[in-house]
Amino acid sequence: MSQLETTINNYFENRSEVKLDSVQEELRHAITDVINGLDSGELRVAEKQNNSWTVHQWIKKAVLLSFAINGNKPIDGGFTSYFDKVPQKFSGLSEDEFNRIGARVVPPALARQGSYIAPGVV
Known part of the structure; x- marks a missing residue:
């Protein structure tokens, strides 16, 4: 262990x-x-x-x-708002950071920090 x-x-x-x-x-x-x-x-x-x-x-x-x-915090989702304990995975990423992930993130995609997104995923 x-x-x-x-x-x-x-x-x-x-x-x-x-x-x-x-x-x-x-x-x-x-x-x-x-x-x-x-x-x-x-x-x-x-x-x-x-x-x-x-x-x-x-x-x-x-x-x-x-x-x-x-604790829960307000999260800006662009077209809506969320109130959650877990930060959003893609919040504030630059184009270079998205390119490093290697996945397409299409609207209205939502993923929490801690979720694995494999390269090539849409």
Whole structure:
């Protein structure tokens, strides 16, 4: 078990003590690392292994903990507004950044930070 997995599991065991207004830096960093891993495709909540699906519970727990440590914020969606805890993946990206992703993002596409978008996806 990795240190990251251990940290997430320990905080999840004591999740009733995790409060929006007093988040431990260790937890914030651990959740950020997991969300970034999901965002890049390095981590997956579930994956097919040997013809069956495996759910990585500790990653699922990290996502659930992220909801506990982040409050809802208004998000400008151009033609509409949102009120969510998770930042939008494509918010404020430049043309070069979109080109690096290698995917087409067509209106009214919406993806949250932590969602993996593979190159070539439309």
